[in-house]
Structure formats: C-alpha cells, structure tokens
Amino acid sequence: MRVLPRSFYARPTVEVARGLLGKVLQHGDAHARIVETEAYLGTGDAAAHSARGVTPRTRVIFGPPGHAYVYFIYGMHYCLNVVAEPEGVAGCVLVRAVEPLNGIEGATDGPGKLTRTMRITTRLNGADLTNGPLRVLTLNHEPVFETWVSCRVGIRESADLPLRFYIEGNRFVSRRAHAARRD
DNA sequence: GCTATGATCATA
DNA sequence: ATGATCATAGCA
Numbered sequence: 001m002r003v004l005p006r007s008f009y010a011r012p013t014v015e016v017a018r019g020l021l022g023k024v025l026q027h028g029d030a031h032a033r034i035v036e037t038e039a040y041l042g043t044g045d046a047a048a049h050s051a052r053g054v055t056p057r058t059r060v061i062f063g064p065p066g067h068a069y070v071y072f073i074y075g076m077h078y079c080l081n082v083v084a085e086p087e088g089v090a091g092c093v094l095v096r097a098v099e100p101l102n103g104i105e106g107a108t109d110g111p112g113k114l115t116r117t118m119r120i121t122t123r124l125n126g127a128d129l130t131n132g133p134l135r136v137l138t139l140n141h142e143p144v145f146e147t148w149v150s151c152r153v154g155i156r157e158s159a160d161l162p163l164r165f166y167i168e169g170n171r172f173v174s175r176r177a178h179a180a181r182r183d
Numbered sequence: 184g185c186t187a188t189g190a191t192c193a194t195a
Numbered sequence: 196a197t198g199a200t201c202a203t204a205g206c207a
Contacts, residue, residue: 040190047190048190049190049203052204052205055203055204056203057202057204071190071202071203072201072202072203073189073190073191073201073202074189074191074192074199074200074201075189075199075200075201075202076191076192076199076200076201077191077192079190079191081190094190096190110191110192111190111191112191112192113191113192122202152190153190153191154189154190154191155189155190184206185205185207186204186205187203187204187205188201188202188203188204189201189202191199192198192199193197193198193199194196194197195196195197
C-alpha cells in the first residue's frame with residue numbers, strides 16, 4: 001500500500017471523484033475503502049461552496065490539490081472533501097461513504113457517519129493527504145468493481161447533474177438513487 | 184453585530 | 196415530517 005501522489009489530485013474534479021473509488025482512507029489505525037464520492041466543480045456549479053469565490057472557509061478549495069477540506073454542517077456533522085485541480089483552480093470531492101477495513105467501529109455509510117466514526121473534524125481542515133495524519137492510499141491489488149453514476153444527494157442547485165459516483169453493489173453506499181446508470 | 188440557512192441523520 | 200444545533204455568508 002502506498003500514498004497517492006499529488007499528481008493524482010491535480011486533475012479535473014470528476015476524474016478525481018471517479019479515481020478515488022476503491023482507494024483507502026487512513027486516519028491513525030482506521031483504514032477504510034472509499035465506495036461513494038461526489039464531485040463539486042469550481043466554476044459554474046452553484047451547488048459548490050466555492051461558487052461564490054474565495055472566503056476564509058473556501059480558501060483550501062482553491063489551494064494546492066491533495067489536501068482535505070473539512071466543514072461543519074447542520075450543527076452536528078462534519079463532511080470530508082478532497083481538494084482536486086491544480087492550485088488556484090477550485091474543485092473538490094465529497095467522500096460520502098467508506099467500507100471498513102481495519103480499526104473501525106461504527107457506521108461509515110454516509111458523509112456525516114464516516115467522519116464521526118473515523119474521528120475526522122475541522123481540526124483536519126487543510127491537512128495534506130500525501131503526508132500527514134490523514135492519508136489516501138492505493139492497494140497493490142485493487143479489487144475489481146463497477147462504477148455507477150447518479151445525481152448528487154441533498155442539494156437544490158444543479159441537482160440533475162451526473163456527479164455522484166459509487167461502487168455498484170457495495171453495501172456501504174449511502175442510498176440507492178434513481179436515474180442511476182453504469183459509468 | 185444579526186440572522187437565515189444548510190453537500191445530515193435518527194426518530195416518528 | 197421534524198429536531199438537534201452552529202459555522203458561515205451576506206447584509207446592515
């Protein structure tokens with residue numbers, strides 16, 4: 001198992017969202033396979049936090065790729081995102097569900113659940129995923145799986161764009177979506 | 184400073 | 196359907 005290089009992240013957001021499926025998220029002892037992601041584009045995506053430019057909160061989305069963007073929502077939950085695109089260009093991938101591999105006790109089938117179970121909070125906002133406490137690793141032998149696409153969950157703007165990716169048939173995917181198809 | 188709002192989840 | 200619960204943005 002080795003750390004994903006920065007070059008993996010310095011690509012179009014949708015490619016990173018697809019590519020993250022099957023990779024391993026590691027925080028301390030906790031290891032889990034990423035099984036569901038959503039792409040949030042920098043430009044022309046009204047649903048993205050970065051849509052209205054740089055603010056103290058969205059700063060990291062415009063920063064160098066391969067870093068974590070963690071925010072707090074609904075007064076209760078943290079959401080983990082992975083920054084994509086070259087530095088200066090906005091774009092990030094929301095990690096919506098992971099499959100436990102090691103050192104995990106608790107639910108991981110949803111963005112708020114996986115951050116709680118893996119103890120990810122805003123303390124990790126801006127953390128370097130290639131060299132830090134939170135990392136994304138790649139298996140030497142990645143399992144074979146089928147990628148499916150559907151619409152992003154829980155947003156109003158641009159709700160019909162095919163920007164949600166998941167491993168078909170994986171039981172940790174957070175919910176079945178309509179209009180889903182093979183990618 | 185004040186306030187509306189939300190990339191969620193569990194419960195009913 | 197609703198509530199838990201608070202950081203952020205937008206505006207004054």
